Amino acid sequence: MFDSRHIRTFDEVVRAGSYSAAARALGYTQPAITQQMKALERAVGTPLFIRVGRRMRLTEAGEALSRHAGVILDSIAAAQQQMAAITGLRAGRVRVCAFPSAGATLVPEALARLAVEHPGVRVELQESEPPESLERLVRGECDITLAFTYPGLQEQVPDELVEIPLMEDQLTVLLPAGHPMVWRRAVKLEELAHERWIAGCLRCRSNFLHECAELGFAPDIVFTTDDNLVIQSLVAEGLGIAMMPGLVLSFLVHEKVTGRALDPASRRQVSAYVLREHLDIPATALVLEGLRSVAANREGC
Template sequence: MMNLERLRVLDALARHGSVGGAAEALHVTTSAVSQQLAKLEREAGERLLARHGRGVRLTDAGLLLAGHAARILAQAERARAELEARRGAVAGELRVAAFPTAARGLLPGALAALRTRHPGLRVRSWEVDPGAAVVGVARGDHDLAVVLDWHDRPLAVPEGLRTASLLEDPAEAALPAGHRLAGAVEIDLAELAEEEWITWGAGEFCHEWLLATLRARGVEPDIAHRAPETHTQLALVAAGLGVCVAPALGREPVPAGVVTVPLRPRVSRHVYAVWRGDADRRPAIGAVVGALRAQGAQGGGPG
C-alpha cells in the first residue's frame, strides 16, 4: 500500500516543479523530499522521476501517479473534515498564512486564545504576501490564509475557495512630524505629489495598489525606499526620508517623529480569511476564523 505522506510529497513536486519547491511548500528539507520519493518509487515499482538539467521531471508513470495523488489527497481532506465535523473536535493541525501586518496585529492574540480554548489544536503560521497566500491555499500548502482587498482593488480568489470577513482596516498617510501637512485634519494623496515615497516590495499586492491609486490621482510617485514591513516604513518616515500609506492594523506603536493623517477620500483595506471548500466542515476552521474576528474587534495587537 502506498503511503499517504509520500503521495503528498509527489503531489507537491508536481505542483511546484522542483524538489526545492516541494520542500519549501511542505516545510521540510530537500533531503527529506528526495528520501520520500525514493521510497515511493520502490512502493510503486516504477521510475517516477528522471534527471532534467540540474533538476528532475516526472516520468509518464510519475505524472500518472501524481494525478491520482491529487485526487486521493482531496478525498482524504474531505474525509478528515467530515470526521472532525461529526466529532465536533477542534483538534489536529492547521497551517495559517497571513500578510505581515495581520501576522503582527491579529495572529498573536488569536493564536494565544485558541491555545487556551482548544489545547488539542496546533496552529502553525507563516508571513506570506496576500497573492501568494491565496495560491498556497488553493494548492494545499496552507489550510487558511488571512488576506486583504484594498477598497478599490480586489484580490483574485479562485473558485473552490471560501471566504469570511474579519475586519475593515483604515489607512492613513504617515508623514514626518515636521512636514508641512502634519497638522492637517485630512489630506488628498494628490497633495503629496512631490514627495519621496516609501512603499512595499516591487510586485507585492499592496505596492501595486499604491502605484495604481497614486497614478489615478495624477501622481507618478518618486519611490525612494522599499520595505515589506510597516514598522520599517515608519522608521524611514521618522528619519525624514519620505512618506508612506500606513494601515491601522499592526501599526502601533507609531514611532516618535511620525504623524498619521486621515486620507480624503477615505482609504481602507478589507481583511478576510480564505480556505478550501473541501475543508469547509472542519470545526478548526470555524474556531480560527472566530478567534481572528474577536481579535480584530479588539483592535488587533497582541491581545
C-alpha cells in the same frame, strides 16, 4: 479489506474458546457470530478455525491473524480516541498563513483566546503576501490564509476558495514627526504629490500608484520594501513618507513617526480564505471564528 467488527469478534472467539461463549460475551446470537466468522474467512480467503472433536482450533492463518488482532484493535481504539479529541477540540492543528500586519495584530489576539479556551489545538504560523499566500492555500500548504484586496484593482481569487470577510482596514499616511501636516487629523493624498515616497509590497504599491493616477500625479518612489519596520525607520529619518494600512499603526515603534488618515478615506478589505471542505473541520472553524471576533472588535474601535 478487513471489517473491524469482524476482527473484534474474531479476537473474542479466540479469547472465549467457542462461538457460543463469544456470543454471550458480546451480546450476540451464535448464528450472528457464525456469519461474521464466515464473512471474515471469505475476506482472508482461507479458513481460520477447524473443529477437533467438540473444540475449535485455529488454523495457521488463524494463528497469524490472532497475533495481529490485538494490535489492529489497539490501533483502531487509538485512532478513535484521537478523532474524538480532534472533533471535540481537545486536539488538532491549523496552519495559518498571514500577511505581516495581520500576523502582528489579528492573529496573536485570536490565538491568545484559543490558547485559553482550547489549549490542545495547535496553530502553525506562516507569513506571505497575496497572491502567493492564496496559492499556498490552493497547494495545500496551509489551512487558512489571511489576505487583503483593494476596491480599485481587479482581483482574481481561485474558484475553489471561500472568502470570509473580516474587516475594512483604513489606509493611513506615515509622516515624520516634524512634517508640517502632522497637526492635521487627516490629509489629502493630492496635497502630498510633491513628496518622496516609500512603497510597500507589490499589491500595496499597485493600489498606491492607482490612487495617485486617479488624482493626476505620479509619485516619486525612492525606496521599496515589504518590511513595515524598515518603512517606519526610513520615515523616521525623514527619507520619505509612506501610505500604510491602519493595522500597522498599532505597532508603530518609532516616536518620530505619526500616522494620519486619508481624506477621503481609502480602505482595503481584509479577508480569510479557506478551501470549501475545510469549513467543516472543527479546529479550522474555531480559528476562523476567533479571527472574525478579533477583527470585528478592531473595526469597531
